[in-house]
Amino acid sequence: MEKFDVHILGCGSALPTTRHFPTSQIVNLRDKLFMIDCGEGTQVQFRRSKLKFSRLNHIFISHLHGDHCFGLPGLISTFGMLGRTAELCIHAHQDMSKYLDPILDYFCQHLPYKVTLIPFETKKPELIYEDRSLMITTIPLKHRIPCCGFLFEEKAERNHINREMIDFYQIPIYQMNRIKNGENFITPDGDIIPNSRLTFPANPPRKYAYCSDTIYNQKIIEQIQGVDLLFHEATFTQSDLPRAKETYHTTARQAAQIALAANVKKLLLGHFSARYEDDLIFLQEAKEIFLKCQLASEGLYINV
Template sequence: MGISVTILGSNSALPTSERNPTAQVLNASGRFFLIDCGEGTQMQLRRNRVHFGKIDHVFISHLHGDHVFGLPGLISSFGLLGRTNDLHIHGVADLEMVLRPVIDYFSRELPFKVVFHHINPLEKELIYEDAALEVATFPVEHRIPTVGFLFREKPKERKINKQMCDFYEVPLRVLPKLKKGEDFIPDSGGHVPNTKLTLPAPPSVSYAFCTDTRPLPSVVEVVKGVDMLYHEATFMSDQEGLAYKTFHSTARQAAKVALQAGVKKLLIGHFSSRYKDLSPLLSEAREVFPDTEIATEGVTFEI
């Protein structure tokens, strides 16, 4: 149970021999969600033993190639593998305009439907919801319309205290109501408070994905208190001018966002290919926010 994130790609526009463009896969209690899909994503999915058939939703932050070039090939592979369940792709409206002709030309006989869900990059929106999870977008500041994603578990049910339920002879039919917080009213009369019969629910966790962007006060407000924040850190602080010009952030700026938002853990990624050694970026971020980690490819972070 819970959420984990596996890093598939952590570099910016130019891939290197050691780092791929941006992609992550989020596992929410066995439901898999792909976040961005840079070139090489399907190979990274294989290396990390992620079952292709379990990915039903893809979230694309924006239409720069290093976040989307892997998608046509992945869709084609889904078809060759005999996938039949629908694939849902969430992105700005132009994503369908760009991708649909490619699908129609190269993958015209897919055994499944590709369903596009258009998102408004200028507004915060709830774009996905199931019984246990919500996914919302929030605007960020980049050269083209771009969004971040906030994954948040819904409140969980309370746990049954079997020993106390046996003591009060609680019928099995009542247990679902107890999990939802209701008290127990025995047929013989009386009243047993829910807190005597249950244990507190496990905490719900949250994950925020924020790339590519300048550091923003509005993002601080959206991601306040999340359990884990992924924030781009394309450059070190000696390149702050270049970061601003290209609508990116430095490692120090990413750490300041995490500090101001009071998040529990920070992952930094989307590194410029100029950096062969990432330890200086990590050190710079940790000077501001100690609980920072590099979004290292192939590593799974439990939330």
């Protein structure tokens, strides 16, 4: 099975602590790297992950609060000092230009590569990236400012060839693509060999959903239904529910309720408030609702 990993660079919320960095993640799909959010300290954590800077060409920013984007200028500058030449695409709300353009004009006037802002809307799902193996779609969220999560969907692979059967029926090479695409084989004598005898089914495509800052929002359930891994913010515990509502955040219990309703395979909790000294309180609360959950932590990586 091809590589599809999520690396946690930071999982804290607005106030950095000695335990957590602000939010940032790397999705590694077949050695293509995609960054989600870029809080302070992201490039340091990126180095610690031992992932290759040169394989990162796309950064996705969920919203324009500092704990999700203050690390961008430093990372962009570092790429320049490393002699990067490949274009860097930043996918974000259109207001990103108001923040980033003046900084780049002042500090990064002579970058050896191009930084391109690709804006997206946050009110409805939108396909914002696609290649041969992956689609990335926005997940509209409810926060104090425009905000969205991201759904990473692996594209379905073609069936795998059963080499023994191919050799047995002496099927010519030029027929291989048709067989992979699901066609039967007709022998010179007119016998029909069903495709199911000639191939093995491909692995089902995997899905990863990232839901950053949001108030409890049942509208996302349909879009994230059945994903292999869901990252959902859990800034507060249920004892601080009034504060969660006031700041448009979610409790660990509410994140678990979303995971249960969406029938996800695994829940990853993050974006922890600095007011709590022990993260286990989040896990204990969530597991009362949804057992298959785990706490995010810096340096953690999970295979989707």
